[in-house]
Amino acid sequence: MVVQQIANGVVLGSLYALVALGLTLVYGVLRILHVAHAGVFVLGAYVGVLVYLPTGSLALAIVSAAVVCSLAGLIMYRFLYRPVLGRPPLVPLIISIGAFMFLEDLYRLVMGPYIKSLPVTIRAAGFETAAVRLTGYQLFIVAAAAGLLLGLWWLMRGTRLGLAWRASAQDLETAAAHGINTDVIIGVCFVIGSAIAAVAGVMVGGYYNQVYPSMGSVPAYKALAVIVLGGMGSVPGTVIAGLALGLAETLTMVWVGTFLPRDAIAFLVLILMLLVKPTGLLGRAS
Amino acid sequence: MLDIENLTVHYGHSVAVSGVSLTVGEGELVTLVGANGAGKTTILRTVMGLHRPTQGSIRYQGRDVAGLRPWVRSRMGVVMIPEGRRIFPELTVLENLRIGAYARTDRDGVAADLEKAYAMFPILRERAGQIGRTLSGGQQQMLAIARALVARPKLLLVDEISLGLAPILVDEVFRAVETLHREGVTIFLVEQNARKALEIADRGYVLSSGRLVLEGTAAELRANPEVKKSYLGG
Numbered sequence: 001m002v003v004q005q006i007a008n009g010v011v012l013g014s015l016y017a018l019v020a021l022g023l024t025l026v027y028g029v030l031r032i033l034h035v036a037h038a039g040v041f042v043l044g045a046y047v048g049v050l051v052y053l054p055t056g057s058l059a060l061a062i063v064s065a066a067v068v069c070s071l072a073g074l075i076m077y078r079f080l081y082r083p084v085l086g087r088p089p090l091v092p093l094i095i096s097i098g099a100f101m102f103l104e105d106l107y108r109l110v111m112g113p114y115i116k117s118l119p120v121t122i123r124a125a126g127f128e129t130a131a132v133r134l135t136g137y138q139l140f141i142v143a144a145a146a147g148l149l150l151g152l153w154w155l156m157r158g159t160r161l162g163l164a165w166r167a168s169a170q171d172l173e174t175a176a177a178h179g180i181n182t183d184v185i186i187g188v189c190f191v192i193g194s195a196i197a198a199v200a201g202v203m204v205g206g207y208y209n210q211v212y213p214s215m216g217s218v219p220a221y222k223a224l225a226v227i228v229l230g231g232m233g234s235v236p237g238t239v240i241a242g243l244a245l246g247l248a249e250t251l252t253m254v255w256v257g258t259f260l261p262r263d264a265i266a267f268l269v270l271i272l273m274l275l276v277k278p279t280g281l282l283g284r285a286s
Numbered sequence: 287m288l289d290i291e292n293l294t295v296h297y298g299h300s301v302a303v304s305g306v307s308l309t310v311g312e313g314e315l316v317t318l319v320g321a322n323g324a325g326k327t328t329i330l331r332t333v334m335g336l337h338r339p340t341q342g343s344i345r346y347q348g349r350d351v352a353g354l355r356p357w358v359r360s361r362m363g364v365v366m367i368p369e370g371r372r373i374f375p376e377l378t379v380l381e382n383l384r385i386g387a388y389a390r391t392d393r394d395g396v397a398a399d400l401e402k403a404y405a406m407f408p409i410l411r412e413r414a415g416q417i418g419r420t421l422s423g424g425q426q427q428m429l430a431i432a433r434a435l436v437a438r439p440k441l442l443l444v445d446e447i448s449l450g451l452a453p454i455l456v457d458e459v460f461r462a463v464e465t466l467h468r469e470g471v472t473i474f475l476v477e478q479n480a481r482k483a484l485e486i487a488d489r490g491y492v493l494s495s496g497r498l499v500l501e502g503t504a505a506e507l508r509a510n511p512e513v514k515k516s517y518l519g520g
Contacts, residue, residue, distance in 0.1 A: 160388075167374045167385045174372040177334050178437065179360040179389030 003131040005250040011138045013246020014145035017239045018200035019219045020226035022193025028169035028233035035096040038220030039103030040194045044069045044201025045211040065198035073194025107213040120206030225266040231283020287312045293342035302328040304496045315473040319480040320493035326476040334366045335359045361389045363440030371430040375419035386433035403432035424455040444475045480517035
C-alpha cells in the first residue's frame with residue numbers, strides 16, 4: 001500500500017513539477033508570477049484532444065500541443081507582459097490573472113463546457129509486483145518528465161544559451177549590458193516553459209481521461225505553492241518541491257485517510273514552509 | 287567618441303539629470319565627479335541604454351544611439367563596470383568572464399584577453415572555479431573589471447569603482463583603470479572619490495543636483511577653490 005502510494009506520488013509529482021517549471025523559468029528572469037501559465041497547460045490538453053482523436057498518435061498530439069503552446073506563450077509575453085515591464089509587480093500579476101480567466105471562458109465558448117475524453121492508450125508494458133503496480137502510461141509519464149528535466153538541465157548547464165540564461169536570471173540588467181539579448185532569453189523561457197506545460201497538459205488529460213475548461217485552476221494554485229516551496233526561480237527546487245508535494249498528497253491518503261481534502265495539502269505544506277524557511281527549499285535571501 | 291547633448295532624465299516624476307552636455311574624446315579619460323545623488327550614475331546608465339532619456343541626444347562614434355537596446359550598444363564597444371560590481375553571484379569566476387566576452391566571436395582574441403585579465407588580477411585565475419558570491423568585495427570588484435576587459439571595450443563606463451573598498455584596494459583598481467587608459471581605451475569615470483579620479487583623469491566635469499556646474503582639465507579642477515572646498519576636503 002505504502003509503496004504503491006509512493007509510486008503514485010512520483011507520477012503525480014512529476015506532473016506538478018512539469019507544470020510549475022514554466023512559472024519558475026518566467027519568474028526567474030522577469031520576477032513575474034505568470035498565473036496564465038495554467039491556461040497554457042489547458043490549451044495543451046485541448047490541442048491534444050483535437051489531434052489525438054482523429055490521428056490516434058500520442059506523439060503527434062504532444063508535439064502539436066508543444067508547438068501551439070510555445071507560440072501562445074510567446075504571444076502572451078509580447079503583448080501582455082512586455083508592454084508593462086518595469087511597472088510595479090502588481091500590474092503584470094493582475095494582467096496575468098485576467099488572462100487566465102479569459103482563457104478559461106474562451107475554452108468554454110469554443111470547446112463547450114463539458115468534459116472531453118482523451119482516451120490515450122499506450123503500447124508500453126506496465127510494471128507489476130506484489131507491492132506495486134504501475135501502468136505503462138504511468139511509466140511513460142515519469143520517463144517523459146525525467147527526459148524533459150534532463151534535457152532542460154543540459155540546456156542550462158552545458159550550452160552557451162544556458163550560460164546567458166542563468167546570467168539573465170541572476171541579473172537581467174547587467175546581462176543586457178554585457179551583450180546578451182535578454183529579450184530573446186525571456187522569449188526562450190516562455191517558449192520552453194509553455195512547451196513543457198503543453199506536454200503536461202496532454203499527459204494529465206490522458207491520465208484522467210478528461211479535458212475541461214477549468215482543469216487549469218487546481219494546477220494554477222498548486223504550481224504557485226510548488227514554486228514558493230522550491231524557492232522562487234530555482235529549477236532544481238521546483239522539481240524537488242513538485243515531487244515532494246505529489247508524495248505528500250498520496251502519503252497523507254495512507255496515513256491520515258481522506259479526512260483531509262487532498263487539494264488542501266499543498267497549502268498546508270506551503271504554510272509550514274513559510275513559517276520554517278520563507279525562502280523555500282533551495283531559495284536564497286536576496 | 288561620446289557626445290551628450292542637453293540630456294534630461296527623469297526617475298519617476300523627479301528630475302535626476304537636467305540639461306547636461308558633455309563630451310569624451312577618443313582615448314581620453316574623463317571623469318564626472320559630484321556628491322552622492324547628484325545624478326552621475328543616471329547619466330552612465332542612460333549612456334549604456336539601461337535608462338531612457340526624457341530629452342537630449344547621446345552620440346557614440348558619431349551615431350545617435352538613443353533608441354538602441356543595451357546589448358546592441360555593448361556589441362558596439364560600450365562596456366560598463368556597474369556600481370556595486372553586479373557580478374553574477376551564482377556563476378563561477380570563469381563563467382562571469384565568459385559573459386563578459388559573450389558577444390565576441392573571435393575565439394583567439396577572447397583567449398588572449400582572458401590571459402590579460404588573469405595577468406592583471408592573478409587571484410582570479412586561482413579562483414576561476416569559485417562561485418562569484420563567495421569572493422571578497424575587492425575580488426568581486428576585480429572580477430567586474432576583468433569582465434569588462436574581456437569584452438574589449440572601446441568606451442568603458444566606470445561607475446563608483448572605489449566604493450566600499452579598503453584604501454589599498456582603491457589604489458589597485460585605479461591602477462587597473464589607468465592601465466586600460468594607457469592601452470588606448472576611452473574611459474568615462476564616475477566617482478565620488480574626486481581626489482583619486484582627478485589624479486588619473488585628463489579632464490573632468492562636476493555635477494551637482496543633476497546639473498553640470500564646472501568643467502575643465504583635471505589640473506584646473508584640482509586647483510579650483512570651489513572643488514577643493516566641496517569635493518577634495520579643503
